[in-house]
Amino acid sequence: MSKLSEGFAAACEKVPAVARLIAFAEDCFKKPVFGCHSCGQCELSQNAFVCCMRCPKQIRNGPCGGTRANGHCEVYPERKCIWWLIYQRSQRLGWRKKLFKYHRPVDRRLENTSSWLNMFAGRIEPLSLDNGEAYEADARRQEAELRERRGEKG
Amino acid sequence: MRSNLERMLRAGHFAVCGEMSPPQGADKAAILTKCAHFRDVVDAVNLTDNQTAVVRMSSVMSSVFALEGGVEPILQMTCRDRNRLAQQADILGASAAGIHNILCLTGDYMSFGNHPGAKGAFDLDSIQLIHTAAEMHAGRFECGDEIKTPPSLFIGGAANPFGEPLDFRIIRLGKKIRAGAQFLQTQPVFDIPRFEQWMTAVRGEGYDTLAYILVGVMPVRSVRALEHMRDNVPGMRIADEYIARMKNAADPKEEGVAICTEIIRRLRATPGVSGVHIMPVMWESITPRVVAEAGLLPRPVLTPVADVEAGGAA
Numbered sequence: 001m002s003k004l005s006e007g008f009a010a011a012c013e014k015v016p017a018v019a020r021l022i023a024f025a026e027d028c029f030k031k032p033v034f035g036c037h038s039c040g041q042c043e044l045s046q047n048a049f050v051c052c053m054r055c056p057k058q059i060r061n062g063p064c065g066g067t068r069a070n071g072h073c074e075v076y077p078e079r080k081c082i083w084w085l086i087y088q089r090s091q092r093l094g095w096r097k098k099l100f101k102y103h104r105p106v107d108r109r110l111e112n113t114s115s116w117l118n119m120f121a122g123r124i125e126p127l128s129l130d131n132g133e134a135y136e137a138d139a140r141r142q143e144a145e146l147r148e149r150r151g152e153k154g
Numbered sequence: 155m156r157s158n159l160e161r162m163l164r165a166g167h168f169a170v171c172g173e174m175s176p177p178q179g180a181d182k183a184a185i186l187t188k189c190a191h192f193r194d195v196v197d198a199v200n201l202t203d204n205q206t207a208v209v210r211m212s213s214v215m216s217s218v219f220a221l222e223g224g225v226e227p228i229l230q231m232t233c234r235d236r237n238r239l240a241q242q243a244d245i246l247g248a249s250a251a252g253i254h255n256i257l258c259l260t261g262d263y264m265s266f267g268n269h270p271g272a273k274g275a276f277d278l279d280s281i282q283l284i285h286t287a288a289e290m291h292a293g294r295f296e297c298g299d300e301i302k303t304p305p306s307l308f309i310g311g312a313a314n315p316f317g318e319p320l321d322f323r324i325i326r327l328g329k330k331i332r333a334g335a336q337f338l339q340t341q342p343v344f345d346i347p348r349f350e351q352w353m354t355a356v357r358g359e360g361y362d363t364l365a366y367i368l369v370g371v372m373p374v375r376s377v378r379a380l381e382h383m384r385d386n387v388p389g390m391r392i393a394d395e396y397i398a399r400m401k402n403a404a405d406p407k408e409e410g411v412a413i414c415t416e417i418i419r420r421l422r423a424t425p426g427v428s429g430v431h432i433m434p435v436m437w438e439s440i441t442p443r444v445v446a447e448a449g450l451l452p453r454p455v456l457t458p459v460a461d462v463e464a465g466g467a468a
Contacts, residue, residue, distance in 0.1 A: 057233075057260055058275070061281040061329055063322070064260050065314040065341065066388040074388035075263045087322045099325050102333060105282045105296065106237065142332045146364055 008122035022115035032072040040110030041124045046098050048089035055082040060103040062086070098132030157224045157254040159198040162306040163337065163366045168422055169429030170450050171228060172196040173366055173440050175205060176216035185216055188438050189223025193306030196225075196441045197453060200431070205221040205229040207267025213242050217253045224354070232261030237277035238286065238296050239345070244464045245290055257339060258283040281326075281333050281400055284311050288334025293431050310458065311335035313367075315352035316345065316391040324355045331365045338365050339431045342372035343417055344380070345391040353426055362426030369421050369432045373414040373440050377401045411444060418448040 013019045023038075030036035030051075035043060037053035040094045043060070044051060052060055057077040065081030066074030073083040083121055090096050156435045162169050172192045177184040203213040203222060210216075217227035224323050227370040229248050230366060231241060260280040279298075286296045289427045291448065311330040317323045330338065349369070352453050356358040376378055377400035396413055405411030414432075421427050430448075434440050445451055 046285065052351075053356060056263055057279070058258060058276045059279040061279050061326070064280075065312060065317060066262075067317055068388045069318060075265060083322070084319075087319060095365070096321075099322065100329070102281065102329055103283070105278050105286075107451070108277075139328060139332060143328070143360070146332070147360075150364075 005120040006122055009088060009117045009128060012117055013121070015135055018063060018119060019114065022111065022117055026114050038112050039106055040113040040114035040115055040118055042106060042119075043103065045127045045129065047086045047104070048093055048095055048098075050086045051054065052082055052086065058106075059083070096132070097136040098128060099135075100132065101135040119129050155254060155306040157198065157308045159228065159255050160336070160457065162197045164426055164452065165454070165456060167454050168450070169198075169199050169366070169368060170196045170445055170453065171200060171429065171431040172438070173200040173202065173431065173433040174216075174438055175323070175436070176211035178208070180211070182219050185219040186223045187213075189220060189225045191354070191438045191441050193224045195445050195451070196432070197429075198226040199423070200228045200230055200257060203232045203261070204260065204267070205230075206233060206265050207234065207262045209268060209270070214248050214253070215346060216249075217248065218251050221252055221414055227253050228257050229253040230257045230259060231278060231283065232259045233276055233278050233283055234261030234264065234274050239277065240305050240446040242290060244284065245307070246301075254306050255308045255310065255324035256287055257312065258335075259294075259312055262451060268285075270347060278304075280311060281329055283328055284309055284335050285333040291334075305345060308335050310334055310337040310339060310368075312340070313338045314341045314389050314441050315343070315349050315369075316341060317389050318353060318463045320355060323352070324359060324361075325366070327356065327361055328359060335365055337368055337428075338368060338415065339368045340370045341390060342370040342433060343421070344395045344396050346370075346417070347393075348391055350424065353424055357426045362428075367426060368429040368431045369376045369427050370433055371414050371417050371421070371444075373432070373437065373444050373446060374410040375408050375435045375437060376399065376410075377463050379435070411440065411447065414444050418444070418450070419458060423450075 010023060027038060034051045035054050036051050041054050048090055057064055063081055067081040067084055071081055073079045073081045090099060119126060159169060172190050200222060201213045201216045204210055213230050215228045220227040258280050264270055264274050270275050287307055287309045290301060290305050291307045293301050295301060313327050377397060380392050380400055383390045400406055400409055418430050421430055432441055432444055
């Protein structure tokens with residue numbers, strides 16, 4: 001982020017009680033509203049404000065092959081597939097292009113810490129507030145590179 | 155070190171893969187016996203990794219035994235049972251043992267299997283595992299550290315042509331390819347129109363030119379097997395036509411083989427399809443007949459010289 005935000009995060013984290021308080025405040029807001037799982041590396045703004053950690057397999061690059069024809073989860077047939085929800089809402093918000101992004105493995109060290117502080121500290125990606133144009137462009141560039149490098153498949 | 159499957163595909167041959175379930179016991183002989191159904195009949199065989207979350211012999215060791223049995227394995231690796239350390243450790247061991255094809259999967263959920271109370275790892279997801287495998291092939295661990303002797307891998311992922319919504323499935327397929335998937339194996343096809351709709355979308359994105367698409371087919375023995383899949387296996391689509399044909403058949407087993415070979419012939423004529431993946435459930439012995447009747451025998455035998463001729467530069 002910026003020097004200012006990093007300084008703010010460092011100051012808060014110097015006092016563990018303050019860092020815990022901020023994490024608690026974040027939980028109080030995100031758990032009831034989004035069903036947050038406190039992964040500490042929030043991707044709500046990438047995923048149309050649906051928490052992908054609610055997926056039983058915790059897939060960050062979903063959906064798995066088992067989504068039912070009615071859009072429900074294979075593990076919990078009474079629930080909607082999280083990635084189905086993410087797709088539907090992304091379409092409504094005009095954020096479909098965000099779905100092109102590859103999400104890195106979860107850093108388990110950040111679990112149960114505040115995503116807000118982690119974002120200020122520059123440990124995780126900042127909020128994504130555009131329509132994901134850059135993600136799609138990046139994906140197309142990678143595909144062109146693949147085509148060029150391989151010349152053919154493989 | 156390229157696998158036979160990779161060389162076959164690079165040389166432009168229509169590839170044939172089989173599938174084998176490892177035994178639910180410490181029974182090496184069971185694998186060696188099954189190898190007889192596949193040797194010189196298919197180009198490579200998938201060894202499943204605790205499929206449907208039921209404990210079986212590990213896919214890595216089963217793959218080693220398959221090699222001993224004269225069959226090239228495709229090591230299936232799920233994210234359910236191992237974290238990223240164990241996965242990478244197994245990849246190193248597998249490559250050292252001569253296993254170079256790897257199929258990266260998320261894995262069926264524990265509740266479907268015989269240890270429903272187990273803890274799932276799900277440390278990585280399938281796309282992250284593909285990415286990790288590609289990085290390892292290039293000489294780096296997931297953490298970024300260098301690998302002195304990197305594994306040599308031909309990396310695959312799964313694709314579901316029948317998943318909804320189609321648009322999102324294609325986006326995700328692209329993600330797998332960009333992460334490093336070189337081949338893709340699909341769910342078994344029992345709905346040609348829907349499959350063709352998917353394949354048209356795949357070709358539209360040019361993904362068939364970036365990865366080899368190996369399409370799943372399944373010989374079934376009874377109408378019950380089809381109905382079971384339709385009703386109980388999420389993400390599967392079965393056309394009514396095949397259910398009716400199986401129901402009315404005098405000899406359902408023969409009809410199952412006939413349907414399967416018919417579908418293979420259709421797929422072979424479909425642009426962008428690089429091969430088939432034959433996956434009979436607990437009926438591995440039918441594989442040679444299906445391959446023969448689909449007109450895919452004898453399998454081409456590639457020498458390392460043919461590899462050079464095919465122009466397969468790294």
